[in-house]
Amino acid sequence: MRREGRTTLREVAEAAGVSVATCSYVLSGRAGRTTPLPEPTRRRVEEAAQKLGYKGNTAARSLRRQRSELIALVYAPPVGPWLDRLTMQCEDIAAAHGYSVIGVPVRRLDRAAQSLRVITRGHVDGAIFAPGLSDDMELTAARRSTRALMAFSDHLDLEGVDVVRNNVRQAVADATAYLLGSGRERIAFLSHATPHDDRYAGYADALRAHGLDADPELVRIGAASREEAVVVVRDLLSSPNPPDAIVSESDRGAFAALQAAVDRGFKVPDDLAVIGTGNTLEATYSSPPLTSVGMYQLDFTEMVEALFARIDDPTRPARELSMPWVLNHRDSA
Amino acid sequence: MRREGRTTLREVAEAAGVSVATCSYVLSGRAGRTTPLPEPTRRRVEEAAQKLGYKGNTAARSLRRQRSELIALVYAPPVGPWLDRLTMQCEDIAAAHGYSVIGVPVRRLDRAAQSLRVITRGHVDGAIFAPGLSDDMELTAARRSTRALMAFSDHLDLEGVDVVRNNVRQAVADATAYLLGSGRERIAFLSHATPHDDRYAGYADALRAHGLDADPELVRIGAASREEAVVVVRDLLSSPNPPDAIVSESDRGAFAALQAAVDRGFKVPDDLAVIGTGNTLEATYSSPPLTSVGMYQLDFTEMVEALFARIDDPTRPARELSMPWVLNHRDSA
DNA sequence: TTGTATGCGTTATCAT
DNA sequence: ATGATAACGCATACAA
Numbered sequence: 001m002r003r004e005g006r007t008t009l010r011e012v013a014e015a016a017g018v019s020v021a022t023c024s025y026v027l028s029g030r031a032g033r034t035t036p037l038p039e040p041t042r043r044r045v046e047e048a049a050q051k052l053g054y055k056g057n058t059a060a061r062s063l064r065r066q067r068s069e070l071i072a073l074v075y076a077p078p079v080g081p082w083l084d085r086l087t088m089q090c091e092d093i094a095a096a097h098g099y100s101v102i103g104v105p106v107r108r109l110d111r112a113a114q115s116l117r118v119i120t121r122g123h124v125d126g127a128i129f130a131p132g133l134s135d136d137m138e139l140t141a142a143r144r145s146t147r148a149l150m151a152f153s154d155h156l157d158l159e160g161v162d163v164v165r166n167n168v169r170q171a172v173a174d175a176t177a178y179l180l181g182s183g184r185e186r187i188a189f190l191s192h193a194t195p196h197d198d199r200y201a202g203y204a205d206a207l208r209a210h211g212l213d214a215d216p217e218l219v220r221i222g223a224a225s226r227e228e229a230v231v232v233v234r235d236l237l238s239s240p241n242p243p244d245a246i247v248s249e250s251d252r253g254a255f256a257a258l259q260a261a262v263d264r265g266f267k268v269p270d271d272l273a274v275i276g277t278g279n280t281l282e283a284t285y286s287s288p289p290l291t292s293v294g295m296y297q298l299d300f301t302e303m304v305e306a307l308f309a310r311i312d313d314p315t316r317p318a319r320e321l322s323m324p325w326v327l328n329h330r331d332s333a
Numbered sequence: 334m335r336r337e338g339r340t341t342l343r344e345v346a347e348a349a350g351v352s353v354a355t356c357s358y359v360l361s362g363r364a365g366r367t368t369p370l371p372e373p374t375r376r377r378v379e380e381a382a383q384k385l386g387y388k389g390n391t392a393a394r395s396l397r398r399q400r401s402e403l404i405a406l407v408y409a410p411p412v413g414p415w416l417d418r419l420t421m422q423c424e425d426i427a428a429a430h431g432y433s434v435i436g437v438p439v440r441r442l443d444r445a446a447q448s449l450r451v452i453t454r455g456h457v458d459g460a461i462f463a464p465g466l467s468d469d470m471e472l473t474a475a476r477r478s479t480r481a482l483m484a485f486s487d488h489l490d491l492e493g494v495d496v497v498r499n500n501v502r503q504a505v506a507d508a509t510a511y512l513l514g515s516g517r518e519r520i521a522f523l524s525h526a527t528p529h530d531d532r533y534a535g536y537a538d539a540l541r542a543h544g545l546d547a548d549p550e551l552v553r554i555g556a557a558s559r560e561e562a563v564v565v566v567r568d569l570l571s572s573p574n575p576p577d578a579i580v581s582e583s584d585r586g587a588f589a590a591l592q593a594a595v596d597r598g599f600k601v602p603d604d605l606a607v608i609g610t611g612n613t614l615e616a617t618y619s620s621p622p623l624t625s626v627g628m629y630q631l632d633f634t635e636m637v638e639a640l641f642a643r644i645d646d647p648t649r650p651a652r653e654l655s656m657p658w659v660l661n662h663r664d665s666a
Numbered sequence: 667t668t669g670t671a672t673g674c675g676t677t678a679t680c681a682t
Numbered sequence: 683a684t685g686a687t688a689a690c691g692c693a694t695a696c697a698a
Contacts, residue, residue, distance in 0.1 A: 055454075055477075055478065056455070057396070058395075058454055058455050058456055059396040059401065062392035063390070063392040063393050063395075063396050068392065068456075072435075077410070077411075077412070077417070078614070079410070087438060088441070088444065091444070091447050091448060091450075092447075095447065100456065101448075101451070102405075102436065102437065102451050103435065103436030103438045105436045107417045107420055107421060111421065111424070114424050114425075117428070117434075118403065118433040118435050120388075121388070121433060122339075122388060122390065123391055123401075123403060123435075144388075226618050255618070262620075282615070285559050287592055287595075
């Protein structure tokens with residue numbers, strides 16, 4: 001909200017010797033008029049606005065237009081380079097539509113409602129929910145408070161919400177199949193909690209397709225925290241019959257596996273192949289760089305445009321876009 | 334911005350059989366009235382609002398109150414745990430003031446203006462700029478567009494902008510002095526670009542206080558990118574007279590130093606002490622965990638409250654708060 | 667104790 | 683080609 005004493009359209013109008021209506025037409029750009037604006041008048045208005053430092057009042061415009069011209073990007077830090085790309089593409093496309101972009105970092109799921117206040121209170125016209133958020137979150141409140149909602153989610157099916165499918169299950173299956181195909185035989189899975197989600201399912205799918213069953217010994221919980229994961233993987237590697245590969249439900253867990261491998265004298269990828277999930281920024285930097293399942297395609301134009309299409313017409317049928325996750329090959333597997 | 338067909342105050346008023354004014358008093362909370370509101374009326378209004386799902390219209394409220402009830406947190410990802418804390422504390426304090434918090438990630442400095450549109454267009458009442466941003470950025474436009482601005486910066490001195498001093502120079506000097514005190518004699522400095530900033534100054538200060546001069550051989554550029562830093566540090570460690578300690582201008586450079594040390598067979602911290610700057614999240618996770626200069630105190634209450642004080646009264650004199658960076662001891666030095 | 671009236675700054679319709 | 687004017691939804695001074 002602007003400081004007090006801001007220049008108003010009326011003051012510009014007086015300075016230019018025309019009416020506020022004319023000023024509005026000139027300055028808001030979008031002429032809804034039949035005839036184009038006459039050049040001399042437009043110039044006088046623009047000069048007056050310039051001289052007075054006119055900036056416009058977003059609240060007034062929002063009230064009148066029934067649009068805030070703001071969209072939100074909801075995500076859970078830390079995030080990888082793909083979010084950078086998404087942010088920048090959003091900003092560019094939004095600017096072309098006269099919109100601005102805000103970030104809504106959800107730092108703890110148990111505080112999500114608090115973080116989402118800006119959305120539920122109706123400050124934004126639309127919001128994009130990054131992967132991993134919408135499945136755990138109550139979106140109906142957000143849905144009611146915006147004109148458009150777009151979510152990266154493989155399962156979400158909510159009236160009037162556009163979705164982007166990542167096909168995570170298939171991607172993890174592909175990664176596991178890749179390991180099997182390169183001769184790995186004892187592939188462990190490091191899960192977040194009880195392993196019943198898509199990522200585990202993909203792992204199990206691949207084993208099954210290869211005629212194997214998941215060995216309970218090789219499926220461990222611990223990917224959620226780095227410290228826990230190190231302990232778990234060390235234990236795994238100390239067993240008489242250790243795994244020759246690890247698929248982790250997160251990159252975090254995979255980094256821990258890399259560390260535990262060093263601790264236990266396993267060479268990566270020779271003695272132990274490691275694949276993470278998420279394709280985070282750090283995957284590029286770890287030693288060795290981490291092979292990770294995650295986003296690859298970094299062109300979000302279609303989905304962002306779809307969001308704006310829905311902002312323009314909230315009644316249009318919900319769309320289902322597809323941006324499959326892939327295996328990003330680096331040195332760890 | 335809310336969807337069309339939202340419940341308005343007027344509809345609530347009709348349903349409750351009272352006037353919009355009364356509804357406004359009840360629902361906006363802050364009664365500017367002399368007498369408290371009578372219980373039965375208030376109940377009827379609240380029930381009607383509940384039943385109709387009344388949510389209020391932020392644009393209308395903003396226009397009337399001349400406040401957007403939004404504050405922004407401007408930062409450059411990736412960030413450490415301190416930003417998590419700051420965000421959550423902001424959200425809590427903001428909620429107590431009836432405000433919501435938005436994030437403004439500035440992912441590339443050359444696109445800062447684009448990212449800051451949400452501020453310069455007047456969507457927020459106040460903004461907090463995280464460390465490292467305000468010094469390189471043109472803040473005057475933002476200043477004019479908000480009621481309050483608070484910046485983490487050791488140098489910024491802008492009319493009407495509150496600042497938080499981190500005393501980075503002193504902190505790096507302390508870190509260097511700590512190394513000197515524990516017997517290190519050849520302390521290298523890994524800088525971002527030409528070393529003329531605060532961090533280098535602190536390093537030089539400490540050497541000087543110890544009767545030493547910075548050895549040009551030991552001052553290298555390369556902390557900006559991980560890859561570059563690894564090359565530079567490897568080179569440093571291969572020299573006939575290698576350093577026994579490295580102070581890096583960033584944690585990123587320090588991680589690279591840890592990696593280069595492994596490559597060259599140096600044990601950390603025995604053969605080589607490494608200290609980073611920034612105290613990022615990864616510092617806790619590296620092996621060994623990285624000693625790093627950075628934020629320690631994680632209570633931002635005072636500064637956030639100062640922001641709100643200025644939002645309430647933009648004419649109050651600018652404050653200068655102090656939150657000194659410190660040396661966070663871990664295993665690498 | 668409650669209601670009436672006015673204006674916040676802008677946009678869009680309609681008249682001129 | 684330009685200007686009056688009526689909303690947009692809410693908050694508040696003031697009247698009743």
